Amino acid sequence: MASEAAQGSKAKLLDAAVRVFRKKGYAGTRVEDICEEAGLTKGSFFHHFKSKEEVAIAAADLFSDRADAFFADADYHRVSDPADRLIAYADFRKRHAAGALADFTCLLGMLTQETYETHPSIRDAAGKHILEHAAAIAKDAAEAKALHAPEARWTPESLGIFTQAVIQGAFILAKSKGDEGIAQDCLEHLQRYLALLFNRPFTEEEETR
Template identity: 30%
Template structure:
C-alpha cells in the first residue's frame, strides 16, 4: 500500500502518462492503428508495466475516452462559467473554446470523441455509450444556457432549447468532421458562425410579434 497521503503515487503517475500518450496516438491514428507497442514506446514503459496498469487494450481505450470527455467538458464548463458575460456571450465563449480545441490540432485531427465514436461504436458498445453520454452532457450544457438566454429575453418564449442544442452539437461535430476531411478550418468556423447568427438579432417582443425568431442582419 503506497497509497496514503494526498500526493499522486508513482503508479498513478505512470498510468496517467500512459493515458496521455495513448490519447495523442489515438487522436492521430485512431484506435485500431494505435498499437500497444506504440503506446509503451511513447510513454517510455515496458509491456509488463503496461499490463500491470491495464488489463487490456480495451481498458486503455475506456480510460482515454473517459479522460478526453472530462477534459473537453470541463473546458466547456469553464467557458460557460463567466458571470461577467451575458448568456449569449457565454455561448459564444463556449463555441470559441471548441474552435480553439480543434484548431490546436490544425483541424486535421478532428474531435477525438467523434473519431473514436465512428471507428469503434459498432464493435465496442461500452465506448459508444460513454461517448454518447459526453455528447448528451454537451447538449445539456448548451440547452441550459439557451434557457438562460430565453429567461433574459434574448430568445423567443417558444424557442425549443433542447432541440436547438442537439442541432448545434450536430452542426459542430459535422463541421469538425468536414474540416478534418478537407483539411480546412472553414467548415467548422462556418458552423460556429451560423449557430451564433441564429441568436444575433432577436429583439425582446415588445408586445406585437412573439412568434418567430427573426434573422435580420446584425454585427
C-alpha cells in the same frame, strides 16, 4: 513510493493513449503505439489495463474531464445575456478550432463514430460525455428561450444537441480536407444561426464569411 510510481506510469499511458487515439483513431492504434508514446513497456500497460478497449474508455473519461475544466474557465461564461452567451460559446469553439487537426478536434466524437457498432462500451462512454456537454449548453438555451423566445416550439435540449452535431460535423469535414478553416466556417454559421434564433445582433465583421 511504489504506488506513486505505478500511478505515474498509468497517467503516462493515459496521456499517451489520448494523443495516439486522436492521431490514429481506435482501429489504427496498437497497444505498442501507446507504450512507445508513453516510453513504457507492454508489461506496464497490462499491469494497468486489461485491453486496448479498456484504455480507450479511460482515455475518453480523461479527455472529457480535461474538456470540462477547459470549458469551465472559458470567457463565454462571463456574458450576462444567455442568448449572447450561447453565441459567445460558438465563437469560443471557433477561436479554438485552429492548429493541428488532432489537437483541436474531439476524441469523443472520433471514438463514437468509429466504434458505434464494433465496441459499444467505448461508444457509450464517449457518447455519454458528448451528451453531458450538450446538456450543459441546454441550460443556457433554456434561459435564452425563456427570455427571448418563450413561444418557440423547439426545446433547449434539442438545441444543446444540435450545437454538438454542428461541432462534431465541422471537425469531420475539416479532417476530410485537412483544413481547419472548414471547421471555423461551420462554427461561424452556428453563431449566425443562434443570433437569428434569438434575434440578437451580429456584427459586420462576423458577417464576412
